Amino acid sequence: MGKNKQVPVEEQSGPLMADVARLAGVAISTVSRALANPGRVNEKTRAKIDAAAKQLGYTPNAMARSLRVGRSNIIMIILPGSLYYGVSQIIPQVLQSINKALIQNGYNLMIANLDRDAESERHILDLAFGGTARGAIILSSKLPEIDGRSLANAGLPIVSMLLDMSDAGLPSIVTNDREAVRDVTAEMIRLGHRRFLYIAGPEGNYHDVERYAGVLEALRDAGVPESAVSRSGGRLDYQQGFAIGVHAAADFAQLADRPTAVIATSDDMAISFISRVQRMGFTVPGDLSVVSFDGSPVCEFSSPPLSTIEQPVEEMGQAAVARLLGAIGRSPEEPALRTTIRSKLILRESVAAAKG
Amino acid sequence: MGKNKQVPVEEQSGPLMADVARLAGVAISTVSRALANPGRVNEKTRAKIDAAAKQLGYTPNAMARSLRVGRSNIIMIILPGSLYYGVSQIIPQVLQSINKALIQNGYNLMIANLDRDAESERHILDLAFGGTARGAIILSSKLPEIDGRSLANAGLPIVSMLLDMSDAGLPSIVTNDREAVRDVTAEMIRLGHRRFLYIAGPEGNYHDVERYAGVLEALRDAGVPESAVSRSGGRLDYQQGFAIGVHAAADFAQLADRPTAVIATSDDMAISFISRVQRMGFTVPGDLSVVSFDGSPVCEFSSPPLSTIEQPVEEMGQAAVARLLGAIGRSPEEPALRTTIRSKLILRESVAAAKG
DNA sequence: AGCCGTTTAGCAAACGATTGCCAAAAATCG
DNA sequence: CGATTTTTGGCAATCGTTTGCTAAACGGCT
Structure with missing residues (x-):
């Protein structure tokens, strides 16, 4: 019915709520209510409005709505x-x-x-x-x-x-980074490890502080002196995770009394570390055990498969x-x-x- | 009854353009012009307006602007x-x-x-x-x-x-996936490889089609029959990249006339594939050469370091x-x-x- | 029919900016 | 100093929706 003299040459903006109202033969305010608050409107008219909206391919303008109600989504x-x-x-x-x-x-x-x-x-x-x-x-x-x-x-x-x-x-x-690290460290102590290498992220980084604290807690609990753990890294950003591992491998080689257990604060550090120490002739886990952080899927397929603390993202x-x-x-x-x-x-x- | 004056819980609306105008002692339209079109307004008033805006911590409302101009950012x-x-x-x-x-x-x-x-x-x-x-x-x-x-x-x-x-x-x-694969395949042919395993992504996937075509082109160019390449994968989604590699390793073991060169369509496939075939006793690159796609940083540290085609993301x-x-x-x-x-x-x- | 509770129409004021317009003010120039 | 140009001040419309309001329409019920 009704002749729509309005020629929508302006493809710029799609159909408006007013168009829906016209097609459904109801008032614009009713359309608004029907869409926002289906309970406050008669089921029959709501259906009519929905049909009209679908027919026109109407999509409400999110910005107009947000502006009006004062909050975006x-x-x-x-x-x-x-x-x-x-x-x-x-x-x-x-x-x-x-x-x-x-x-x-x-x-x-x-x-x-x-x-x-x-x-x-x-x-x-x-x-x-x-x-x-x-x-x-x-x-x-x-x-x-x-x-x-x-x-x-x-x-x-x-x-x-x-x-x-x-x-x-x-x-x-x-x-629960700290707790997780403490547990895994405790486990390694239980396995007989007494000398540790901790591969750190950026100095002062929250995660790093927490994780290192976890290591220390485990040592303390087991009566192992803090001197049992050496630190590597801390100068570079996490971004250079692989680079940190490479550095750590070099550090490791220098140590007089070599650790038998390594705790890395990210998987990538561990991966590059292992790659390098293997090249030096050390074996994992024969010469040293390694555990790291993040739970990257790739860990399962590194050689050897890498123990990791998975973040429940x-x-x-x-x-x-x-x-x-x-x-x-x-x-x-x-x-x-x-x-x-x-x-x-x-x-x-x-x-x-x-x-x- | 009466006015239900719901307490407008901290109406977080910050300063408006009108506030800036008032503080700067200019008209609101001048503020708008100054901010949008600094050229059209006197340098002195512009500075005054900027100062006022900064003092109030004014931030223009993006939605109001977008609504008005008819396009968002x-x-x-x-x-x-x-x-x-x-x-x-x-x-x-x-x-x-x-x-x-x-x-x-x-x-x-x-x-x-x-x-x-x-x-x-x-x-x-x-x-x-x-x-x-x-x-x-x-x-x-x-x-x-x-x-x-x-x-x-x-x-x-x-x-x-x-x-x-x-x-x-x-x-x-x-x-240029196709070209890249063609080149690397040609290189492998040059290195003496004559039997190939291609580890595919999902069947019909665009990348996969292109990459496989690249393999075939190289074979054709070198006069090597198409039968020289076996395909594995194609059933699983890329999502299961590691799983595809695992499957491919099993497939590989079954092949009578084993390929000496493997082209994987993603790094993860290659990594899990290598992990598995190494476990079976094959050596890379001794028994077979492997190249893959994506250029993940981890490739540098897998064993052996993995050749890959880096996507210039x-x-x-x-x-x-x-x-x-x-x-x-x-x-x-x-x-x-x-x-x-x-x-x-x-x-x-x-x-x-x-x-x- | 009359009454009453639901729904709806229609109106209008927001939301916060942009923009065209014209007149007023200021600055520039000869 | 008058003429001309540049810059502002207000004003009002606009973007598309939400929402409060009043009055009207509708239906069910006794």
Whole structure:
């Protein structure tokens, strides 16, 4: 019925809510209500509206909606600028699981990269203060701040992943790194190992501090002196994980009283380390046992298959989203500020009993 | 009854353009002009406005702007749902380079995952038709379409990465897979290899078709019969890259006349394959040479160090962005519809001359 | 018929910016 | 100093949706 004199030459923008209303023969406000709040409208008209919308291929304009209601449905994830290999390995999985969880709840995921430069921080803050982002998940990094603006007071819910920032009042999803390292170290002690090499990430890095503390705890618990462990690395960024392993191998060769057990803080360090020491003539696990961090799939197929502490990324992603949406959904009833997800030790052939 | 004055829980709306105008003592339209078009306004007032904006910590509302001007500054990248390990390895780098290039041009990157389910496709199309996305980069996947809507007619500029869709009229950024495989196969023939094993990805997959064609071309060029190459794999998705390699190793063991050269279509296949055949007692490159695809950093440290064809992801990302922004900014002055980036063969110890 | 509870129409004001317009003010120049 | 150019100030419309409001339409029920 009704002649539509409006010739939609403007392919620029698709059908509007008004078009749907016209086709369905209802008021525009009814359409809006039907779409947003199906309960408040008669089933019959709702069906009519749905049909009209589908027929026109109507898609509501997300920005108009966000502008009106004052909040977007975009969550941003802040990735550390330097994607060190270890994290790099798990990033796709993290993104995948976070994105999936978000979409199921009607949110979208936007990427923000936290490079070292001011421009990058400014960009993230623009996203936050400019109303584009509704919340943020920050992966293993500190909060960006510049020009007197800080992400902390952008009024956005924020969740920290991997890095424990609960001290700063930020909900944090972390793994039990320290405990995991302590356990695996204890296991190695049980296997007779008494001299250790610890291959570190960047000096002062949170993960590194935690993990090394785990080693020390295990030693203390077993009455082994702290001097039993040598450290290598700490000068380079995780980004150069392979390079760290190479260096560590050189360090290892220099040691007078050679360790029989090696704890690496990422899989890539362990892999390049093993590759190099094998070339020097050492055998794994004959001469030395190796365990590392991250749980990269490739570990199963290195030679020898590498023991590793798997980060439960999928679970962490889901936990982060759940936490964030909780904060958005206005539950000021904070559960625990810190959520710990247990990582899983996967023992493979790279670890064996100490000789003699 | 009466006014139900729900307490507007901390209305987080920051300073507005009007506030800046008031503080700077100018009109709101002048502020807008100063920020968008610094040339059209007096240097002195511009400075005054900038100062006021900075003092207030003003950040323009991106959605209001986008709504008004009719286009957003969000680019979405559509990732294949099943992140097979090979692509998974390079995804962080892809995202990194694309995001960087986008930000430099004032755009933002949003992630969209193309899972197998209808919900995921619908979601992507909502982004496109709902005006959220201004353009799309699609990674190694076909265009999503459902409910009579297709990404193709969302009116968005689209660039395809890795997958050649220039036939469908889509600007595509691809690598010269075929040529690269042909060259490396030819090299192996030169080294005396005459029996090949090709470890395939999913049957019918674009990359796989191209790469296998490259093998055949090299054989033909050298006058070696096609029967010289056995195929393994093709049943599993890339996602199970390691599993494919494991299977391939089993297949290899069964072959009567064993190949001396192996071409794997991803690094992970090659790695698990090597791991398994070594366990069976074969040596690499003594008994067989292996080359693979992707250029994962880990290849350098596998045993033996693995020859691989490196995908120039950084370059591809930049090219994709350049192409997309070209399409957004300019008229349809299409350069070449297909841009080919050369991949780079990295020869390591896993390849050697054939015995005898 | 009358009453009452649901639904809906129609209107209008937001949300925060951009932009065209015209007149007013200021700066420039001869 | 008058004429001309440049720069601003207001004003108002616009982007597409949400949402509160009133009044009207509708139906079921007694």
